[in-house]
Every structure is written in structure tokens, then in C-alpha cells.
Amino acid sequence: MHIVVERELELRLILSPERSVPVPARLGYRSDDPYAVHITFHVDSAFPVHWTFARDLLIEGVFRPCGQGDVRVWPSKADGRSVVLMALTSPDGDALLEAPAAQVSAWLERTLLAVPPGSEGGQLGLDDGLAELLAQ
Template sequence: MSTVIEQAVQARLISSAPQLENVPATLSYHRADPFAVHMTFPPPATLEGVEVVWIFARELLAAGLDEPAGVGDVQLRPYGYGRTVLELHATEGVAMVHIRTAELRRFLQQTQELVPAGSEHLHLDVDQDLAQLLSR
């Protein structure tokens, strides 16, 4: 079984313009980093024109599907029928994207099959991480 899960999602960027802009994004989950979800936006979808990766807790993503969750740079909440709003707070401003909740649930199910919730600590390599810290 692969140690990485990746899933393309279609996000809708919410802006002050009257139109919603579709933005491709990729969700990924790595068994070696079992507490985190990575969401990658390609260069055309960002203000800087470079790929941007947001990293946040898998637990936060799961919580935000059913009720508002998060108090920091990443916040999630259900929105209407079948959508979840993801707010990304940066120094440049706030990006709000809508993502189909079903896509997020499917992604989370795959991550749970790879690393069940509560067993994340079993997939950490503390010795290797400590060796890397001490080698610096």
C-alpha cells in the first residue's frame, strides 16, 4: 500500500468580484507526517505565481466538515448543501475557497484507511527526527 494519498479537488475561490473562480488544488497525506494534511495550489492560482502549500491538521479538516473549526491561519466550516468553506489567513489577506464536502470526506476516508485516527503516533520516526535535529 502506498504511503502517500493524493486527491485533486476543484476549489471555488471566493472574491469581491461577482464571479466565482474555479481553482485546481491537490490534497495530500503522507504516512510519515500522520497528523498533517497538505493542500497545494498551483502557480496560476496564487497571487505570487508560485506553487503554495498549506499544511494543517487532519483532525481540523475532519472537524470542519460538520461544524466551524479552527481559530488560526486555517479555518473551516460547512456551507450550505454539500460544500465546505476553507479560509486561509496570510499576511497578504484571506483566501476563501469552497470545496465539495463529499470530496473532502472521500479524501479523509482514504487517510483513515492508511493511518486510523488515534494511531498516528505509531507512524512517527522519533529517532530519525531527533537525529536530523541534532545534525543541524
């Protein structure tokens, strides 16, 4: 049985230091893909945007700056609130998104309860598959 942990929330797309727009999003985690988190932006639109990156990157980014290349994550403050910033880069463009830290942290905690750190490999069934191959 696979576990799915989802959370809908509103992110802010930072356009400039003075301007941002709301972006509906869904955080997703699946125990059958235990190393990854999935974020879908524009959830109710005809063309949602999907991003997938390491769960560890988001966990670390809640506490300190991390990542390089296409995904960077770091904690910050906005209007006195704790937020998590995510800088995403693709050939189609760049985006800086702000997420409420408390909601992201609570969701991450649920993913860690579903699949504790260090136990991800056991979720993939590699040992069973290897045993089956060697038995033949």
C-alpha cells in the same frame, strides 16, 4: 514504507457572494507526516501555493465550524450542494475557498484508512528512535 494519499480537485475561490473563480488544487496526506494535511493550489502554475494544517481540523470542519487564527473550516451549502469552506489567512492576504464536501470526505476517509485516528504517533518511529538512543 510510507503511504501517500492524494486527490486533485477543483476548489472555488470566493471573491464575493456573487462571484467565485475555479482554483485547481491537490489534497495530500503522507503517513510520515501523519498529523497534517497538505493542500497545493494552482497545481499546474509556475508558483503553486502550499498550505499545511492539522488533519483533525479538516475532519472536524466537514461536520461543524472549527479552527481559529490562520485556518478556519466549516460545512455549508452552495447552490444546493454540500461544501466545505476554508478560510485561510496569511501575511500575504486572506482567501475563502469552497471545496465539494463529498470529494473532501472521500479523500479524508482514505487517509483514515491509511493511518487510523490515534495511531499517528506510531507512524513517526519515535519509539524505535528512543529505544536506539537508550541502547547506546
